[in-house]
Amino acid sequence: xxxxxxxxxxxxxxxxxxxxxxxxxxxxxxxxxxxxxxxxxxxxxxxxxxxxxxxxxxxxxxxxxxxxxxxxxxxxxxxxxxxxxxxxxxxx
Numbered sequence: 001x002x003x004x005x006x007x008x009x010x011x012x013x014x015x016x017x018x019x020x021x022x023x024x025x026x027x028x029x030x031x032x033x034x035x036x037x038x039x040x041x042x043x044x045x046x047x048x049x050x051x052x053x054x055x056x057x058x059x060x061x062x063x064x065x066x067x068x069x070x071x072x073x074x075x076x077x078x079x080x081x082x083x084x085x086x087x088x089x090x091x092x
Contacts, residue, residue, distance in 0.1 A: 038079060050083040 003011070005027070013023040030046075037044040038052050045051040059075040083091075 048084050048086050050081055050087055053080050053082060054078075055080055 009020055009024045009027060012018075012027075013020045016023065018026075034044045034046070034052055038054050042054040043051055055078055057076050057078050060073050062071050062073045063069070064071055
């Protein structure tokens with residue numbers, strides 16, 4: 001079962017001995033900082049958890065699943081998340 005943002009905030013607040021309001025404000029500030037840094041520098045490191053990386057995806061050919069017609073998918077910029085080595089090792 002996936003945790004919602006409310007459940008994450010509640011769990012973190014309990015673990016850190018902080019109020020839910022302060023924990024939620026921290027999570028929102030972290031989100032704002034991550035968006036700003038990825039736009040500005042192309043990556044944002046989240047401690048030992050991993051990092052967000054801005055990457056360019058090349059234009060490519062694809063298929064419309066309903067009609068089977070070939071379509072051109074334009075190039076675009078996407079954001080990827082890469083787990084850190086300690087996180088990968090902890091999950092395996």
